[in-house]
Amino acid sequence: MASNDAASQVNQGAGFMGWLNKRLPVNKFISDQLLEYYAPKNFNVWYFFGSLALLVLVMQLVSGIFLTMFYKVGDTTAFESVEFIRREVSYGWLIQSLHAIGASAFFVVVYLHMYRALMYGSYKAPRELLWLFGMFIYLALMAEAFMGYVLPWGNMSYWAATVIINIFSTIPVIGPGLVEWIRGDYGVADATLNRFFSLHVVAIPLILLLLVALHLVALRQVGSNNPDGIEIKENKGSDGKPVDGIPFHPYYTVKDIVGVGFFLTLFAVVVFFVPTFGGLFMEEANFEPANPLSTPEPIAPSWYFTPYYAILRAVPNQRIGALLLLLAVLAFFFLPWLDRSPVKSVRYRGLWFKGMLAVFTVSFLALMYLGLKPASASYVNAARVFAIGYFSFFVLMPLYTKWDRVKSVPKRVSFHE
Ligand code: HEM
Known part of the structure; x- marks a missing residue:
């Protein structure tokens, strides 16, 4: 840093970085968000799950993009195209496994992330809006996972979609009409699969990204809570920094990498050795094509x-x-x-x-x-x-x-x- 007041006068650098910083506040961003951002120094392992949720989000987006290159939407093509991906496409089995098992990993991480908030009261003032954005993310994630589950057009895809969509029929007056509108047909059919594909691949990921961005901006605005539930901003030293805070970088960037290492190891063990996870992460019924005449037992x-x-x-x-x-x-x-x-x-x-x-x-x-x-x-x-x-x-x-x-x-x- 060239100046004492690092946050307000960021070194613009020379050469290309100097040129770039005059046009885009790269160094300022790094300084404000990482070097000069003070986070509580008592984070424990429960604080790994936010960065892990970001990691899984990126993993799902990247593996999803590759799957979409080979997946063929349609009630006569979807199931076979997933088989094709798993058997014929180079590393297709890996990409498909990462995405399917990644969905479960996402919920493991997000549930632990939410549970941390329950334990440490992170939803309480001043973090109500941060929590609400989190809840909207959770809703979007549920919609995303549900629609993604229908896409391989396996038998559980078909029946789970039938049962879940039918829940809407319980809404008084508009229920039955609404169910037909959602399905686009008198039963779960090709039209349903097509719209779920469009929502799963385009609409909901966009909504998710927007919500995650808002979640992070709201987090940055109020600052992180911590396992003691003490507001570190209320106790600042003579230098104006919270006495219980440490710069996010390098302390938490390094700590988060440790979490990433543990997570990826566990995730790889599941993907390579126990991909179905006893039928929890991949169900047997979904290795059979959708069959309106054969109901899996139980439908779960x-x-x-x-x-x-x-x-x-x-x-x-x-x-x-x-x-x-x-x-x-x-x-x-x-x-x-x-x-x-x-x-x-x-x-x-x-x-x-x-x-x-x-x-x-x-x-x-x-x-x-x-x-x-x-x-x-x-x-x-x-x-x-x-x-x-x-x-x-x-x-x-x-x-x-x-x-x-x-x-x-x-x-x-x-x-x-
Ligand atoms: C894609 C999903 C999500 C991503 C990428 C994400 C990301 C993050 C990150 C990076 C943090 C800061 C690091 C940390 O505290 O662990 C955070 C904090 C937080 N998130 Fe999320 N989040 C997600 C979903 C959710 C959900 C579903 C909820 C709750 C309904 C939630 C509630 C919170 C709360 C309350 C905090 C502040 C916790 C504290 O400071 O103690 N998040 N989130």
């Missing part, structure tokens, strides 16, 4: 949707089941306003919050498991119990976060070298 959506699917099936009345499914997703949007605790991090909360977070965690995982199982009486009854656990986390939150006996939050973050 991908594992990342099954908590909601279990809630849907837990209620005998289809309309109420669909409403609860909707509420189960929407409930997350309201967290910033349901939580009335004066502290953010679980570290300083009392038994009430810790207990309810445990109830939520167990319920979510149990519902995930139950949604993969057939709708037999015992599974459905268990799903009812866990659905109550799931909703009580949200509905009772204004009460138990008020009653909770919180600990006093220290002035400085806890940091062990």
Whole structure:
């Protein structure tokens, strides 16, 4: 840096960089966003998942572009073109596996990323909008994954699409018409596949990219939370920098690379050694072409949707089941306003919050498991119990976060070298 006030007077450099910096603020961007951006120094492994979500997003975009070069949309061509990609195209098996398994990896990473926010109260003020952008990303991701799943036109693609689209028929008055409008036909058909292709490949990725950009701008505006839930901007040293902050580069760029290393190792183990992951990441029924005359048993959506699917099936009345499914997703949007605790991090909360977070965690995982199982009486009854656990986390939150006996939050973050 040529000057003492690095943030405001960035070295423009000489030669080509000097020329470029006069026309595009490259050095200023690097300085503002990396070198002079102070992040809390107590990030733990839970803070890996944001950068990992970015990595998986890029991986899905790149592998998706290559798949689109060979995939042939259409009810008579789609399944065979995916077979062709896996068997004949050079490294096609790898590209297709990366993309299909990458979808599951995306949800693993995003669920852990969201769970971190629950633990450390990252959705609370001043990060409400950051959280809302995150939730819109989550919705877009669910739409993207659902439509992508239909594209190989395997038997589970066909039946999952049929079941999921039919949920819309429970909407009073407009439901049946809406279902036909979504499908573009009287059943899930070629028209449905074509529009899902267009949405999956063009529309939703654009929306996702825009939302991720907004998510990051909002993050930069308020700054990261941390495992102690202390606002580091409120405690600045004489140099004007947060006393509990460290420059993002090199500290967190290097730390994030460690996360990337771990993630890619695990991901490679799955891709090369256990690609189907016991039928969770690739289902057996999807290695057969779509067949409207043969229903797979049981019809289950991908594992990342099954908590909601279990809630849907837990209620005998289809309309109420669909409403609860909707509420189960929407409930997350309201967290910033349901939580009335004066502290953010679980570290300083009392038994009430810790207990309810445990109830939520167990319920979510149990519902995930139950949604993969057939709708037999015992599974459905268990799903009812866990659905109550799931909703009580949200509905009772204004009460138990008020009653909770919180600990006093220290002035400085806890940091062990
Ligand atoms: C494509 C998906 C996503 C990407 C690429 C992404 C990216 C990131 C990145 C890079 C960070 C900063 C690093 C970190 O804190 O880990 C971050 C923070 C955050 N994200 Fe996301 N995110 C995604 C989805 C979501 C979703 C679905 C939610 C919640 C509904 C969410 C909520 C948050 C919150 C609350 C923070 C601040 C956390 C804190 O400072 O403690 N994000 N995100």
